[in-house]
Amino acid sequence: MRLKTTFVLFLCLSFLSIPAVFSQAKQGRVLPSEGHKYLDTRCTDYYSRPVLHVRNDSLNDVAFSDLMRHRGVPMGPMTILNIRRLTKLSKASQLFFIAHECGHHVLGHLYFRQPGQMAEQEADCYAIRSLIRSGVFTLNDVADVQEDMRKYAQPSRMHISGEERALALIDCME
Numbered sequence: 001m002r003l004k005t006t007f008v009l010f011l012c013l014s015f016l017s018i019p020a021v022f023s024q025a026k027q028g029r030v031l032p033s034e035g036h037k038y039l040d041t042r043c044t045d046y047y048s049r050p051v052l053h054v055r056n057d058s059l060n061d062v063a064f065s066d067l068m069r070h071r072g073v074p075m076g077p078m079t080i081l082n083i084r085r086l087t088k089l090s091k092a093s094q095l096f097f098i099a100h101e102c103g104h105h106v107l108g109h110l111y112f113r114q115p116g117q118m119a120e121q122e123a124d125c126y127a128i129r130s131l132i133r134s135g136v137f138t139l140n141d142v143a144d145v146q147e148d149m150r151k152y153a154q155p156s157r158m159h160i161s162g163e164e165r166a167l168a169l170i171d172c173m174e
């Protein structure tokens with residue numbers, strides 16, 4: 001009995017000390033976006049767990065997917081969004097990059113895949129296909145995303161060049 005009480009007390013204290021990021025993050029939070037009313041960020045991952053969205057404008061990218069950890073223990077999927085950078089892109093690109101991060105979660109990349117160009121390509125394809133299938137994207141929106149990719153996307157260990165990435169979007173749609 002005493003052990004049980006101690007355990008419950010330990011649990012309560014653990015939750016109390018969870019970093020602020022957990023209390024700030026809200027699943028499906030609709031983020032205000034400059035020039036556009038809202039960005040719908042709802043997403044569930046490979047295990048149907050809700051993805052939390054956290055704003056962090058010091059992120060060195062527009063968005064990033066990760067697993068939240070508390071003292072090394074995975075606490076659930078999360079997408080970090082740099083809203084300052086994101087809102088500089090076209091509305092179509094904002095939706096695309098949020099869907100791209102959702103793709104990493106839906107496809108289970110954080111559990112089963114090494115990060116790299118292959119995973120990034122899969123997330124791009126997931127994003128474009130789901131946005132078209134759901135009727136959110138028209139071909140004009142795809143063109144807007146391609147334009148932003150050509151302008152801003154840099155080739156890296158993780159990503160092919162912006163031009164190649166823009167062209168690959170068309171292959172995803174076929």
Ligand SMILES: [Zn+2]
Pocket residue numbers: 100101104119120123
């Ligand atoms: Zn990615």
